[in-house]
Amino acid sequence: MTRNDYSAALRKLAREQDRVATVAQLAEAGVPQRLVRERCRPGGRWQRPLPRVAVLHSGPLSAAQRCRAALAFAGHPLTRAMITGAAALRLHGVAAAAFPPGLPVVDVLVPSDRRIRTHTWVRVHHARALPAPDLVDGVPLAPVVRAAADGLRESIDPEWARDVVQELVVVMGVPAGIVAAELGAAVLGRRPAVAALLESLATETRAPAPAVGPLARALVARSGLRQPLWRPTLHLDGAFLGSPDAYWARDGLVLDLGPGGGRARWEALGLRVLRVAPAALARAPGEVVAALRAALEGGPYGPLERITALPGAI
Structure with missing residues (x-):
């Protein structure tokens, strides 16, 4: 097979998926397995950051590429996987959830019957009933309140948790009761400061002044x-x-x-x-x-x- 047999399909794949692809997608595009192995070797033109996933360049991954790679590892688009937690919050535009340097962990929400587990920097959450995802720049995200709940369960920073909750309610206009219901008693029990904040915000939300x-x-x-x-x-x-x-x-x-x-x-x-x-x-x-x-x-x-x-x- 010559380069011209697959070069157009490879360029299209790279363009549409921010240069992130599964090995299966490369095979479907006609790229020989031998070439994939050669380019993904140490010092090669491509890289394999996760099993079954290739990134079609050798440099550091952007935050968006790490999210796409995590989704590819989780089986998207064949499964209903979506980004959740802190990474999803940031893509939703929550300023308090700014990406840390290198985005060390990406949280992914998958169906409970999906046999996949946390691997290196991809943290997998299983759910019996998945919410309808929001699409941001073509990336499926858990709804902002669900993403916050998953992020707060994993976070060990109480100030970060309070900042995220306050931004959701005060800036984005999410009712405090909806946030509290999604977080649930288990999370709020471990986050007394967040529970107190939600209780106060329930009567101090951004409703217009009385007149x-x-x-x-x-x-x-x-x-x-x-x-x-x-x-x-x-x-x-x-x-x-x-x-x-x-x-x-x-x-x-x-x-x-x-x-x-x-x-x-x-x-x-x-x-x-x-x-x-x-x-x-x-x-x-x-x-x-x-x-x-x-x-x-x-x-x-x-x-x-x-x-x-x-x-x-x-």
């Missing part, structure tokens, strides 16, 4: 615009997506009156996010209504068929 919620409702009611859902809980393919101040479900429009709350994730999905400073509700109500009307007329936005909106408290 802001009623003011926004009154403004929309007077405007003649369609009524949104106020403080709903959004899910994407069953995974928690956030709890915005208001959401027009037919249009994919989010009204954001506070800090954080998942704005980056909503925008990445293609939803229209209208950021309004609370003071503008009273000082420039006409401008707010005009912006809302223009946004509604420009819709719909985002993958509406994948989003479920549960009404919030009135």
Whole structure:
């Protein structure tokens, strides 16, 4: 077999998978096993960081490549494996879960019937029922709350645990009760500081100031615009997506009156996010209504068929 017989397929594989591939995928692409062995030898052009996995360069692996290699080791895409724990949190955009140098451990969530165990720097978690994954840059991730639970179970740093939980609730807008339920009594029992933090955040979440919620409702009611859902809980393919101040479900429009709350994730999905400073509700109500009307007329936005909106408290 000549190089030209497989070079195009090899380039395509490298491009689509960030130069990470299983040995089986290389074989399917027509790459001779002899060539794979030769290039993966010490000092060769490729490397074998894990069993059955090849990386098509000889330098250090990026954090993203380590995640892809861990998934390949776990059998993805043939199995429903997904990244979880600290690595998934970072890919979800949780700043408190910044990758440490070299990303020494990657956590992977796999079905309970998958016969695979922790190996060197890949830590395997088994689950009877896997959640629907979130896709970030083509990498399947456990939903952010599940990733946090897996990460907190393994972490020995109490400050890191508190920082992650606080960012999920205060910045990303995940209700404290949902975080507490996912962590469960076993984790919270070992993390009294996290339990205390969740209890306090349950009544101190990022809800608008007392006058802001009623003011926004009154403004929309007077405007003649369609009524949104106020403080709903959004899910994407069953995974928690956030709890915005208001959401027009037919249009994919989010009204954001506070800090954080998942704005980056909503925008990445293609939803229209209208950021309004609370003071503008009273000082420039006409401008707010005009912006809302223009946004509604420009819709719909985002993958509406994948989003479920549960009404919030009135």
